[in-house]
Amino acid sequence: MKISVLGVASTKFGELWGKSLQDLMAEAQLAALKDASLQPSEVQAIFVGNMLAEKFEGQAHLGAMASQNLNLNVPSLRIECACASGGAAIAAGVRAILSGMHEVVMVIGAEKMTDVPTPMITSALMGAALYQTEHFAGATFPSLFALVTRLYMQKYGLTQEQLASVSIKNHFNATLNPLAQFSKKITLDDVLQSPIVADPLRLIDCSPVSDGSCAMIISSYDYAKKIENTGINIIATGMGTDALDLASRDEWTSFKATKIAAEQAYRMAGIEPKDIDIAEVHDAFSLSEIIALEDLEFFAPGTAGVASILGKTALTGYIPINSSGGLKAKGHPVGASGLSQAVEIVNQLRGVCGARQAKSPKIGLTHSMGGVGTTSVVHIFEKE
Amino acid sequence: MKISVLGVASTKFGELWGKSLQDLMAEAQLAALKDASLQPSEVQAIFVGNMLAEKFEGQAHLGAMASQNLNLNVPSLRIECACASGGAAIAAGVRAILSGMHEVVMVIGAEKMTDVPTPMITSALMGAALYQTEHFAGATFPSLFALVTRLYMQKYGLTQEQLASVSIKNHFNATLNPLAQFSKKITLDDVLQSPIVADPLRLIDCSPVSDGSCAMIISSYDYAKKIENTGINIIATGMGTDALDLASRDEWTSFKATKIAAEQAYRMAGIEPKDIDIAEVHDAFSLSEIIALEDLEFFAPGTAGVASILGKTALTGYIPINSSGGLKAKGHPVGASGLSQAVEIVNQLRGVCGARQAKSPKIGLTHSMGGVGTTSVVHIFEKE
CATH class of the missing domain: 3.40.47.10 (Thiolase/Chalcone synthase)
Structure with a gap:
């Protein structure tokens, strides 16, 4: 393709x-x-x-x-x-x-x-989940992702600091993107002192x-x-779906829809995860980025939090992730976010990203998600 | 194709x-x-x-x-x-x-x-038009179609009786369709004595x-x-769009989007309008069917009302239209209506429509519309 x-x-x-x-x-x-x-x-x-x-x-x-x-x-x-x-x-x-x-x-x-x-927005966004069970019961997306985050922490020993490193990186990248919603560098203290939205998720763990x-x-x-x-x-497109409600899933700390979409895309492009030079992934909540990095096979299950705090996903790291600032700091106008990822990757491959330009990427990937891992779409872009 | x-x-x-x-x-x-x-x-x-x-x-x-x-x-x-x-x-x-x-x-x-x-439905359906002008000004779909109907009557001399003949036919067809919402035959008197919704449209000129x-x-x-x-x-698919708001159009008594969709579909199928044996067209209001019959070139501009009252679109007529009962009498669950047309045409071509079966149709057409002629989709089906 x-x-x-x-x-x-x-x-x-x-x-x-x-x-x-x-x-x-x-x-x-x-x-x-x-x-x-x-x-x-x-x-x-x-x-x-x-x-x-x-x-x-x-x-x-x-x-x-x-x-x-x-x-x-x-x-x-x-x-x-x-x-x-x-x-x-x-x-x-x-x-x-x-x-x-x-x-x-x-x-x-x-x-x-x-x-x-905001209450109207929170309620409307729950349209992405199953109304009859999750929305009707009073669940919100932060609360659903908090459940997943708590489970992931328990399973893999992810720390609050590792989690916070995702937002810190993405906010830093956004300071270099003139189109981003936020242009303020944040520190670990800023994250840890921000209000709790749904324990363990703090305000700065959530996209705006x-x-x-x-x-x-x-x-x-x-x-x-x-x-x-x-x-x-664009050399590949992959898409997968999973149950709307978490209760219908066997696995919460990895998203089947992403794995399916990624597998299709890698196969179609004839490449492996290690061939990807740069990626924009769905980071509506800090943990979404961590799970995406593992489901896309950039890092082994349970290790993306450590990779993140070690700077492996920074602009100058092993694989720059969300150089645009991501949904977290560039902003998350939901219908536009998937396109925004494509805009960033195209501009990175063109080499026109200025201060946030990664070092000569040739192959880039976008990963867009709907719901708590319910729909995933993966595209792979290549520079000729 | x-x-x-x-x-x-x-x-x-x-x-x-x-x-x-x-x-x-x-x-x-x-x-x-x-x-x-x-x-x-x-x-x-x-x-x-x-x-x-x-x-x-x-x-x-x-x-x-x-x-x-x-x-x-x-x-x-x-x-x-x-x-x-x-x-x-x-x-x-x-x-x-x-x-x-x-x-x-x-x-x-x-x-x-x-x-x-109903007020919520009427308001929600106005999402199909332009909010900032038409919806905000208090227009409803019946009122917009009433304007178009009044203009058409003035331009071509369409009578209230000719208009009513559309609903009478479609309600008759629906009596032969066990899945239809309405199964009551109606008369000209029923139509003319039904309440005015938006002059000149009466209740029975509007789909449910x-x-x-x-x-x-x-x-x-x-x-x-x-x-x-x-x-x-399916041997052809055509689709066209036009301005969301009537004020941005030059022509109100014919819909450019339908003409574009039909032209694409006829060209793709390599056939002419006279080759179509049966069709399901968008009859959300009686006049929608009349305009569709002309835009699809089954009848010349200004003549479909006469054709309708003469029975040319009846089950046994020149070209059976809305044998299912149409949106008018089969019902109009808006997202399902376009599919419902396809179900009817496929079953007609299979010859399994029982009491409402048309005489051995070989080529059938569906015409689905959104807004006041804003989006039109035409498909052509053929029996091998």
């Missing part, structure tokens, strides 16, 4: 009260077109990842909105897989190109979350509520050659 | 208070597998069309739910294009097969609408609020040959 990335773009992430969801989408769409040196009329289909606009803004039908933003009439649809919506939209875009029905497609991720009160949008334009490799815009290719 | 339909199934449509959305999805999924003589493990990916579950039930992530229902871990995602969600899910399933990534995929449409009060789910299993033609389940193929 070889799908070319023609252009990428991201808005600033954060509390963007002056801009509507449509504004944010249009901003990312136009910037991605500019990055690809394409006219809107060259886009043949649009896939929009979004989770919450119906609930928060009464606005569905975002595919048509994205098409209208460019004054087009092309096939356009919204993809929803909770917080993996952006990753799933990329996978849908890839399928559309491979189908031979479209040569150039635009994939967008967008979310506007900061206009509503954010607004933002990203877009990516992809095409067949032949089309990219024709317009002389080759360079970065 | 030749994608095989291995199996189809539909639940009863109506006010199904005893069943949850998940129950309905599982029922349709298992029945479609039975119809296809397949095991769940043979399904390689799942596409779920749904619009309203997040808003009404706090339940997103229906792709994963559908996968969990079959105890699978396959790529599964939700597609939302307002009331065209089911049609768009079929198109996504078709692309997935054409991509070569999956041989057998399940497409589901599902909606549970009758558990919430419904629960229901449908599923379809499709595969590559080669796979269908291998398991000896050829017979019905």
